[in-house]
Amino acid sequence: MEVFEQRGNIVAGFDGSDQSREAVLWAAVEAARRSCPLLIVEAQVWPEVSAGHWPGPVALPGWDPTSASAWGTMPPFTDQHVRQRIEQHLAELTDQCRAVAPGISVSVTVVEGTASVALLTAADATEADLLVVGMSGLGSLSRTLLGSTAADLVHSTDRPVVVVRDAPPRLDAPVVLGVDGTNASVRAVGFAFDFAARHGCGVVAVHALSGWPLDVITSAGPSSPETDRSAARNVLYDEFLRPWHDSHPSVPVHIDVVDERPAHTLLDHSEQARLMVVGNRGRGAVRRVLFGSVSHVVLHHAVCPVAIVPGVDS
Known part of the structure; x- marks a missing residue:
């Protein structure tokens, strides 16, 4: 950890x-x-600036465009x-x-x-x-x-x-944590628990089965939607959440494993979140490709504040 x-x-x-x-x-x-x-x-x-004036029309503090021409008669600025x-x-x-x-x-x-x-x-x-x-x-x-x-x-x-965002913060809401079961999630989990402990709120850890990893839903075998969700929930807690929950026992934890697409489910959760935390993979050209999916969508479209946390392989 x-x-x-x-x-x-x-x-x-x-x-x-x-x-x-x-x-x-x-x-x-x-x-x-x-x-x-x-x-x-x-x-x-x-x-x-030329001769103390802007070269074109600019809205200046205290300048009334109805009483001064936008071209050349503005006050010196x-x-x-x-x-x-x-x-x-x-x-x-x-x-x-x-x-x-x-x-x-x-x-x-x-x-x-x-x-x-x-x-x-x-x-x-x-x-x-x-x-x-x-x-x-x-x-x-x-x-x-x-x-x-x-x-x-x-x-x-x-x-x-x-x-x-400019929306009022949901002070009574939990931290929503997107976990995909890869190294990109590791530091994000720690960030989410630290924040939740400081602000006295819970953590909702979200994993979308359609996003795979979690070592491909814990390596095959006979499965059904319910057994997949149960297996993913156990792996999420044991391998990713438990160490941080043990060190922050006052933080309530809820795990939500869904069948929807990762970006869609995180955006839905953002409507009921105080903060959304997602991991991100390394820097540089490779990361620019990887960043184009879930983190990119969440960054631009979530309705709550979003924390993008670089992974351990950055």
Whole structure:
């Protein structure tokens, strides 16, 4: 059983959107539960400005487009204004974090460059235990870009990544854990039990028979749907869940073995989950292919926060 050692802090990405704000506040609560610092990272690609003006129509804070032309008569707006606005937003966000998680240590940094690179660099520099981002940002383009940021992080790091939706958290709900019976599940199980123990909730471990492994439903022999489910349930508990349940005896555990497709059943469970935890296989080109199925679907379509945890073979 791998022990999750807390080496550093939680790194959370912020882009000014309501969705990323919710992600940062989620990270603040988690930092309080872990008794660790929170680092908020905002990435910026500074635009080129000419004569103190943007080259095209941009909605500026406090600018009324009905009383000013979008082309050339806008008030001067330099990168200094942008920086001041960012600092104001981050100061407000820091206060909000301390309101929802009193006593935590919060720091902020603004990094020039893309979001995924900024977050990965910050995580490496601080030996972070966890990366947290929102799933969507400001406008349709931002939704695409921030969704891409979440996927880039999952592809590029050996740390768990939590993607937070803007839906209110289900504080009375369990952690839903997807287990496929491979090495990709091993660290995910530990992450799920650790989280559940900190937050005082249960774990629902879900395995879909149609996803196979669990050593091909425990190596053949005469079978029926019910015997397959029973065999899979026993293997799941004995080989994957028992060590963590023994070390976290206060965490209630329920095992749900179903005949449906893995992605579909996990999405259904996400509607009744506080957090969904799924494992993921290694980094690099091979993983980019493997990531294209269950983890990808859950990352983009689950309605609750999702933790993608790299497997032991990453």
